[in-house]
Amino acid sequence: MEQEIVRKEPTPAPSASGSGATPVPITTIEAESTVRISTGIAEVDRVLGGGMVPNGYFLLGGDPGIGKSTLLLQIAAFVSRQGPVLYITAEESAAQTRIRAQRLGALPDQLYVMAEGNIRIIESVITSRSWQLVVVDSLQTVYDAEIESAPGSVGQVRGIAARLMKVAKTMCPIFLVGHVNKEGSMRPAA
Numbered sequence: 001m002e003q004e005i006v007r008k009e010p011t012p013a014p015s016a017s018g019s020g021a022t023p024v025p026i027t028t029i030e031a032e033s034t035v036r037i038s039t040g041i042a043e044v045d046r047v048l049g050g051g052m053v054p055n056g057y058f059l060l061g062g063d064p065g066i067g068k069s070t071l072l073l074q075i076a077a078f079v080s081r082q083g084p085v086l087y088i089t090a091e092e093s094a095a096q097t098r099i100r101a102q103r104l105g106a107l108p109d110q111l112y113v114m115a116e117g118n119i120r121i122i123e124s125v126i127t128s129r130s131w132q133l134v135v136v137d138s139l140q141t142v143y144d145a146e147i148e149s150a151p152g153s154v155g156q157v158r159g160i161a162a163r164l165m166k167v168a169k170t171m172c173p174i175f176l177v178g179h180v181n182k183e184g185s186m187r188p189a190a
C-alpha cells in the first residue's frame with residue numbers, strides 16, 4: 001500500500017451563460033456538418049468512424065513495442081500535409097523521433113517535434129497556436145509537478161488525462177499513447 005497526495009485545484013464558480021450549457025432538442029443538432037480528418041490509414045479511419053473529429057480525444061493503447069509511436073508518427077506526418085502537427089515525446093529524444101521519421105520516409109515541414117514531459121509546458125505550447133493535430137507519447141510519462149507522486153502513478157495519470165482532454169476540447173484533436181501492462185490494463189501497475 002502506498003500513500004498518494006493529490007492536491008485539489010480551486011474550482012471556479014460554474015456559470016450556465018456559455019452556449020455549451022444550453023440544452024437543445026436533439027433533432028435540431030446538425031450532425032452532418034461534422035468534418036472528419038483522415039489519418040491517412042484506412043483501418044484507423046474505420047476504427048474512428050470515418051476519421052478524427054475536430055477536438056477529438058483519442059487513446060491508443062498497446063503492449064510495449066507493438067508499434068504505437070511508429071503508427072502515430074505516420075499519422076502525424078500524413079495530417080501535417082493539411083497544417084502544422086505537433087508530436088510531443090516524453091519518452092524519446094527529438095533526434096530519435098527524427099531518425100524514426102526518416103526511416104519511414106516522412107519528414108514534412110509542418111511536422112513539429114518536442115521532447116517534453118511537463119504537462120504545464122505542453123499545455124502552453126499546444127495553446128500557443130493552432131494545430132491540426134497533437135500527439136502525446138505517452139500518458140504514463142507526462143507528469144504534473146504539482147502532483148506529489150511519480151509519473152505513471154494513478155494520481156498523475158488521472159490528472160494528465162483530464163488536463164489534456166480539456167485542451168483537446170478547446171484547441172485541436174489529441175492522440176494520446178497509453179501503455180498496456182502485463183495484466184492488459186492501462187492503469188499503472190500496483
Ligand SMILES: Nc1ncnc2c1ncn2[C@@H]1O[C@H](COP(=O)(O)OP(=O)(O)OP(=O)(O)O)[C@@H](O)[C@H]1O
Nearest residue numbers: 062063064065066067068069070071091138177179
Ligand atoms: N507496422 C510495423 N511493421 C513492422 N515493424 C514495425 C511496425 N511498426 C513498428 N515497427 C517496429 O517495431 C519496433 C517498435 O515500434 P515502436 O517504437 O513504434 O513501438 P511502441 O509501441 O511505441 O513501443 P514502446 O512501448 O517502447 O513505446 C520498432 O523497431 C519499429 O520499427
Ligand SMILES: [Mg+2]
Nearest residue numbers: 068069091137
Ligand atoms: Mg513508443
